[in-house]
Each structure stands twice: as C-alpha cells, then as structure tokens.
Amino acid sequence: KITLAIGVLALSLMPALADRPQPTLTSALAGCENTILREPVLVYEYAGSTLVAQIDRTLYVYADGSLKLAEAEADSLGHCLRAQATPREVALLRQALFDAGAMGLCDDQRRVMDVPLNTLTLFNGAQDARAHTFSYWIGDGNYQAVDGLIQQFIVDKFP
Numbered sequence: 001k002i003t004l005a006i007g008v009l010a011l012s013l014m015p016a017l018a019d020r021p022q023p024t025l026t027s028a029l030a031g032c033e034n035t036i037l038r039e040p041v042l043v044y045e046y047a048g049s050t051l052v053a054q055i056d057r058t059l060y061v062y063a064d065g066s067l068k069l070a071e072a073e074a075d076s077l078g079h080c081l082r083a084q085a086t087p088r089e090v091a092l093l094r095q096a097l098f099d100a101g102a103m104g105l106c107d108d109q110r111r112v113m114d115v116p117l118n119t120l121t122l123f124n125g126a127q128d129a130r131a132h133t134f135s136y137w138i139g140d141g142n143y144q145a146v147d148g149l150i151q152q153f154i155v156d157k158f159p
Contacts, residue, residue, distance in 0.1 A: 034127040037087075039063045041094050041125045044150050048116030055116045059154060063125050065090055069158050083157045093153055094125060100145035108136035108143065118147065 044059040056072040065085040072078035085093075102122055121133040139147025 032127065037063050038066065039125055039127060039129060040123050041090055042097070042123065043121045045119045046116050047119075049114065050116065051114050059150070061085075061090055061093070061153075063087060063090060067157055069154065081158055085157055091125075093149065094122070096149050097122060097146055100149060101142070102134075102146045103132050105134045105136070105142060105146065107134050108138075110137055112137045118143070120146065120150065 039062065040060060041063050042059075042061045044061075046055060046057045048055060054074040056078070058068075058070045060066075060068040060070075065087050067083040067085055068080060069083070070078070070080040097120075102120065115137050117135050117137060118139065119133065119135040121131050123129040123131045136143040136147070139151070
C-alpha cells in the first residue's frame with residue numbers, strides 16, 4: 001500500500017515539476033570569470049592492437065601550453081611525460097589543425113585489422129568549449145595533414 005501511495009504521489013507531482021524551468025549549464029556559468037587559462041585544446045589518442053603489441057598513447061594539450069603524453073604498455077606500468085609549449089605554439093597548432101580541415105573530418109569508414117585507432121578531439125579552447133571528435137585508422141588521404149601535424153608536434157615537444 002505504501003509503495004502504491006508513493007507512486008501515485010510521484011505521478012501527481014510530475015506535471016508540476018515539468019513546468020519548472022530546468023537550469024542549463026550556460027545559465028549556471030554565466031557569471032564565471034575565466035581566471036585560469038588552462039582549458040584543453042586537444043586530446044589525441046592512439047590505441048589498439050597490432051600483431052606485435054598493444055599500444056595506448058594519449059596526448060593532452062592545454063591553452064596555457066601545458067602538455068602531457070601518457071603511454072601504457074602491456075608489459076610494464078607505462079609512463080607519463082610532461083612538457084611545456086608556449087600558448088602561442090598551442091594556438092598555432094590549433095589553427096594549423098583547423099586549416100588542415102580537422103573540424104570537418106568524420107570517422108574513417110575503412111575496415112582494417114591489426115592497426116591501432118587514432119582519435120582526435122579538438123576543443124574550442126574557451127571556458128565553455130564545444131568539441132569535435134573523429135577517429136581514423138591510418139594517417140593518409142584526408143587524414144594525412146592532420147596526422148602529420150600531430151605527429152610532428154609530439155616529436156618536437158617530446159624528443
């Protein structure tokens with residue numbers, strides 16, 4: 001009887017709750033001042049299996065130039081490297097990726113085997129940023145310019 005009564009009460013309150021305006025993230029953050037410029041600009045992941053090994057590598061790039069490259073290996077604990085770029089270098093990388101068409105790329109439709117998957121998420125670089133994510137198997141064709149920029153950035157910052 002108690003369960004039935006609680007159910008009836010909950011159902012009777014539903015219309016009243018539905019009419020109330022729901023808070024949104026935008027309205028909740030409208031008064032926030034962005035005093036710490038450490039928004040993520042991109043997250044790049046290269047993960048999967050090959051015939052030889054399991055691969056898991058992730059690059060994080062932040063607007064203030066903070067960089068982190070994490071690698072996990074099947075036969076060890078893995079490691080994490082930190083580096084620093086300038087905010088200008090990060091802005092140039094972001095713009096180069098935009099110019100290479102990264103915001104318009106979609107997931108790679110090819111079917112492949114024994115190749116790790118590349119996944120790139122680009123953020124607007126602002127406090128309330130939208131993002132665009134796509135995945136690809138091999139850095140060729142439409143993905144060649146974007147993949148080349150990411151790989152060169154890793155080589156330059158984590159020699």
